[in-house]
Amino acid sequence: MKPTVLAQAIAEEIRQFELAARSDRVVLQRRLDGQLWATARGEERAVVVRRCFPWSQPQDFISLRDLDENEFALIRAPTELDAASRNVLEDALAEAGFVLEIVAIESVTQEIEIRHWKVETVQGHRSFQTQLDDWPRTVPSGGTLIRDVAGDLYYIKDPGSLDEKSRELLWAFVD
Helix, strand or coil, rough: CCCHHCCCCCHHHHHHHHHCCCCCEEEEECCCCEEEEEECEEEEEEEEECCCCCCCCCCCEEEECCCCEEEEECCHHHEEEEECHHHHHHHHHHHHHCEEEEEEEEEECCCCCCEEEEEECEEEEEEEECCCCCEEECCCCEEEEEEECCCCEEEEEEHHHCCCCHHHHHHHHCC
């Protein structure tokens, strides 16, 4: 009896994981529960992807971190991975890299420990919160990045091109 396509695919995944277990090679897999798993150096862990240099080298130097945020493996370049793992990595990066682009800032108000932002993004109107001690930061490309309390990222590609009100609201929080 001939093996089915599914059986062949499963056998190939097992072979890839066994190879990774015997080497420094990293193998990535998206499991049925939706979790991203990595195998390296004979160990296997659920991981999340983090770009080490998200603005200057977004496709290289990808840190695979376990659920406690400890680095499990480092991928210097996606070309180090087999084709299946590379596809899984690309999907994970697309999910992790979702960034809302701000085109206008309507208001910024402060409460005890929280700053409330109301903004217009390319994706539509949004409001979010940041901690008072979390400041927008300038990235090497010249843009400004804001991380909210939920960990979502908001990016202003060219702060100088914002309308006057938006620039005034932003400059109060940028060095």
